[in-house]
Amino acid sequence: FVPYSAIKWIDLFVVRRRWGTGILTMMIPWFDFDLIIHLEHDEIEIEFPAFFEFRDVIENWKENGLYVMDHLDLFKRFPDEKAFKENFSAYFEKNYHDIAQQYGLEDPRISFKKTQW
Template sequence: GTTILTMMIPWFDFDLIIHRKYDEIEIEFPAFFEFRDVVEDWNKNGLYVIDHLDLFKRFPDAKSFKENFSAYFEKNYHAIAQQNGLEDPRIGFKKTQW
């Protein structure tokens, strides 16, 4: 559910699209730096993950991810959403709630 606290703290998710032979599976989950370990394991085993936004280059360690990830996306999400065809619920929220 949504609370006043979750409305005040920016929260972002990772979207993972798995391309299979005949279809796709889309998975959305909270953005945590530890997912980098999963991506690296998959890449080593021939399951390649394309990081379209270069997140793990932009935030190369857990400290930079924790300190800068949310602020970066809070500032740039609208442009990123337009460039990548992502939903942008923050526009509606800001216009209707404030």
């Protein structure tokens, strides 16, 4: 439990995830949301499957005074559920390597422990 008042800001990224080492898991692109919650003296990182409905959570946070930095303009780029479902994975499959280099993201993330680029 972290009270809103303890949160300085939240960074929202996308991370390419690789689960396992099998041929099938290497061929299917899997992209998760990656939240970095900045506190006064610490950070909390949360990774979870990307879904359009998370937009409602972000809007709720903004209404409650939390600043969310959507570095990749996710909900502008994919403004409705149809666009998100049809284009999200294809966009990141095509562009993720460059995005990862620009923002220092793992490419792909293969462990549960955050590593540095």
